[in-house]
Amino acid sequence: MRSAIVGxxxxxxxGVLIATGVLPLEDAAAVGERVWPILLFVVAITIVSELCAEAGVFAAIAHRAAEWGRGRTLVLWLLVVVIAVVTTVFLSLDTTAVLLTPVVVVLARHVGVPPLPFALTTVWLANTASLLLPVSNLTNLLAQHRLGGPSPIEFAALMALPALVAILVPGAVIAVLHRRMLVSRYHPDEPSVAVDPVLFRSSIVVLALLLPALVSGVDVWIPAVVAAIVLVVFFAVRRREVLRFSLVPWQLVVFAAGLFLVVDAANSLGLVRLVDAVAGSGEGFVDLLRLAGTSAAGANAINNLPAYLALEGVASSPHRMAALLIGVNAGSLITPWASLATMLWHSRLVGLGVEVSWWRYAALGAVVAPLTVVGAVAVLTLAP
Structure with a gap:
């Protein structure tokens, strides 16, 4: 609700800035034209993810992971890493934070291991693995538009090495911190997931068709909307009570829409010149690291979305845009407000009775974020 109020x-x-002429109506209309497909995609993919969760898809994956782990906690954790990465890359970081977090917490408790390391894996990878595809993060969709609409494959070619580093570094830190737990063993029980078989199978089919469609080069909002409509129809027939207004992430939409208008007005008043002096220019390692560091600091100070919007104007090339994304996505691991995904993750943990020390979270993030950003920028210089 706070994000909706702020939005x-x-x-x-x-509205005041438009009425007073600070933000010309033409510029406001251009902002709307740019962001409506992005916000429509966010709405559609959230509905798809929520309905798939209601159909038992994520819970079934978690139970299957417990079986595949064969009693080895390390193998189970690695499977959680894979699930978190795939979910983030194709269904966005917010999906991982909102839907996968309770699944891995329940899974950890089910096999008798502490849930916090699994939950920390989820939130870190939700942020860092979101570098790979445009659909992985709202900032990526904005960057894709800014770059002139490269295909998902072209976007991934630029971000593949940074994304790999951004997955490996947090994973390595968690493995070291919790090495004793990870070498333990557990005794998996038989999975017992009560699901509607029609909804479960239809959700699996929809996801199987949706994932390749998201990287096909078609505007991502189109397959996402189609998938959402198909699942809504199935649920309207089988479980109508699930179809509630809360499925729509209206708070995020309101927050993002208001943010776009205000930051665009700030840019017209000279914000770009100010951040240009801070973020610098050039495409050498030091130059890119300066931009990534500036954007990471901005994300942790305010939030990654306004930090991206404020610095977008100085990301004048694909490599500089990639450095900006490294900072606002992979660098937003220190403060709890650095990304909406982290705030959503925390609210889920509170509901599940899992306590998180923000001081410890910030201290760990202050180590992991710089290591991740530096490593990702270093390999970015190797990209063509």
């Missing part, structure tokens, strides 16, 4: 205030401020 409503930002929309009101944006």
């Amino acid at each position: 409503a205030v930002l929309l009101a401020v944006g």
